[in-house]
Amino acid sequence: MYSNQTDGYSLYQESDLAMQAAAATPYQLVIMLFDGLMDELVRAKSHIEAKRYERKAHSINKCIDILNALTSALDFEKGGELSINLARLYDYSVYRLYDASDKLSITQIEEVEAILANIHDGWKNLGTKSE
Template identity: 60%
Template structure:
C-alpha cells in the first residue's frame, strides 16, 4: 500500500489533521488556519530564496486561499468594526503577497508574517481562561 515511510507519514499526518479539524471548535479552527498559514509563509520565503518559482507560486496561492478562508469565516453582523478591520487586514496581506511574489521579495513576506503573527497572538489570547 505504501511505497516508503514518507508515504505512510504523509497519510498519518493527513488523517491526524482530519481528526483535529473534525473535533475543533470555530476558535480552534481559526488558530489551525493561522498555524498553516504561517508555516506556508516560511515555505514561500524559502522558495523565493532558492528561486523555485513554481513552488513559490503554489505556496503564495495556498497562503491566499487560507487568507480568503479566514475572511469568509468573519461574521460581519456580529463582528461589526472588528470584522471589517480584520477583512481589510487580510485583503492587505493578499495584496502584499501578490506583490512579493512578483517582486520576489522576502521582506514583503516578512511584513505579512509580522501582521499575521500579531493577529494569531490576539486569537490565542482570546482562548485563554480569564480570571
C-alpha cells in the same frame, strides 16, 4: 523507496489534521488556520531563497487560500467594526502576497508575517482569557 515513505507520512499528517479539524471548535479552527498560514509563509520565503519558484507559487497560493477562508469565516453582524478591520487586513495581506510572489520579495512576505503574527497572537490571547 524514500518517496513512498514521504508520501505515506504526508497522507498520515493530512488524515490526522482532518480528524483534528472535525473535532475542533470554531476558535480552534481559526488557530489551526493561522498556525498553517504562518508555517506556509516561512516555507514561501525559503522557496524564494532556494529559487524553487514553482514551490513558492504553491506556498503563496496556499497562504492566499487560507486568508480567504479566514475572511469568509468572519461574522460581520456580530463582529461589527472588528470584522471589517480584519477583512481589510486579510485583503491587504493577499494583495501583498500576490506582489511578493511576482517580485520574489522576501521583505513583503515578512511584512505580511508581522501583520498576521499580531492577529494570531490576539486570537491565542483570546483563547487563554476564555479558558
